[in-house]
Amino acid sequence: PQTEEHFEICRLLGVKQGIIVITKKDMVDEEWLEMVTEEVREYCEGSFLEEAPLVHVSSISGEGIDTVRDLLDSFVSAQQFNEVHGPFRLPVDRIFAIKGFGSVITGTSMSGRVGIGDELCFYPKEMVAKVRGIQVHSSDVETVEAGHRTAINLQGVDTAEISRGMVAATPGSLQPGYMLDCDFLYLATNKKALKHRARVRVHLGTAEIMGRISLLDRDLLQPGDTAGIQILLEEAVAVWPGDHYVVRSYSPVATIGGGAILGNNPPRKRKRLSESDRKENENTFDILLDSNVEEKILLFLRERGTLGLTFDELAVRLGTFGKQLKKIISAPLSSRKIVVVDST
Incomplete structure (x- = not known):
């Protein structure tokens, strides 16, 4: 089993x-x-x-x-690590102190690169520390890239302030939130249907967080079925779209499903009762599942209304940064589908 x-x-x-x-x-x-x-x-x-x-x-x-x-x-x-040049991310799995050196974290680098002297932000607390030293497989290195088991010696933070499940990342590359739009597979091996707002254990990176699954278009999800859902978490998390997650039942504890995160800071979605309202949710998840980035940008802007999104906020919502994001938004800017407003 x-x-x-x-x-x-x-x-x-x-x-x-x-x-x-x-x-x-x-x-x-x-x-x-x-x-x-x-x-x-x-x-x-x-x-x-x-x-x-x-x-x-x-x-x-x-x-x-x-x-x-x-x-x-x-x-x-x-393997081709396409994320090597993006922001650095490392879910923390261990924290300890070494006499004379201070705090050390370990984990697997998921994306980007980091070097000695760089700053790391610990999400969701948004606490900043400086990299004092790096080891990969017990060897000292100046920088580390995605795909490596990594130990990082930190300056300016105490071990008591860090816990397993936090994400050490490039400052500004993540935004904590309590809600996630997700693609969800309810495993065929389950013995009974999943109820709307069922309390579950959500595993993201190295974190385990309690939450509830909001079924947006039905009361029950049958074994083997897939659905677009919203997960309502009891603690904040910081993730990118495309990250995968696993869901385990509250009690008895067993793996019941999981999938990919589609939206990392969405507005609250309520269960829709009318056919037109349900269609609205379906259209949203169709866009999130589609590879058309421009449609996703327009969706995120519609969700924000007159508040709009800053360049950095849009980067976090898409999980795309720097020159790559500037290239993506050039077309909708040229066609006036989106506009930039100077807030100064």
Whole structure:
């Protein structure tokens, strides 16, 4: 059951590649090994592991271990981290102090890069500290990029002020909020329908936060169904659209679903009763699911009304920054679909 749950979590987190390893080969005969291999292949049909390499391993003889290591090396070498040049983000998983050095955090760098002397903001508290030192796999480095397990020595902050689940990021790159618009898959393995406003455990990065699922177009969500939902959180979070999340039931604790975040600071959406109102929610989620960035910009501006959005606020809503965002907004600016108002 635990392996099946972990497999579902990989799907919910958007994992697209992997290796199937069947261990303890030395403990069974060839006929049994062949039968297990066939069962595993059947189980993985239709998933991201359907065409994955499959390796039989024995920790006693060492057979297959070099093959696994080579496959992992080839996978890592082929990865393209498109977020390397954007803002830095690292969900904190451990915090401790080293005598003579001060506070240290560890985690996996999700995007961007950071160097010694740079400032990091800890969200959702929005507390700023300076990077004093960096280690990757126990080696000192000057900078670190996306995709690395990282330890960062900090100056100007105490360990008591930081907790697991916070995100260390480039200042101004995130905005805390209590509501998320999401694409949600309610796993087919669930035994009963999910009720509107069900209380759940939401896992984002390294954080676990209590919240409620607002079903915007129905009273019940059946196992195996997908829907656009709004998650109402009991604590603030700071995320980008495209980040993945996992939902576990309140009690007993079990993984029930998850998906991708579509809107990271949306207005409150109430359950719609009339057909026209429900259509409004459907149109919103159609835009959020679409890859047309211009339509998303217009949606976010409509949601804000006369308050509008600053360049930095729009960047956080889109998860797109700097020159890339300037290039994106050039077309709607030229066509006068959006206008810039000088507030000074």
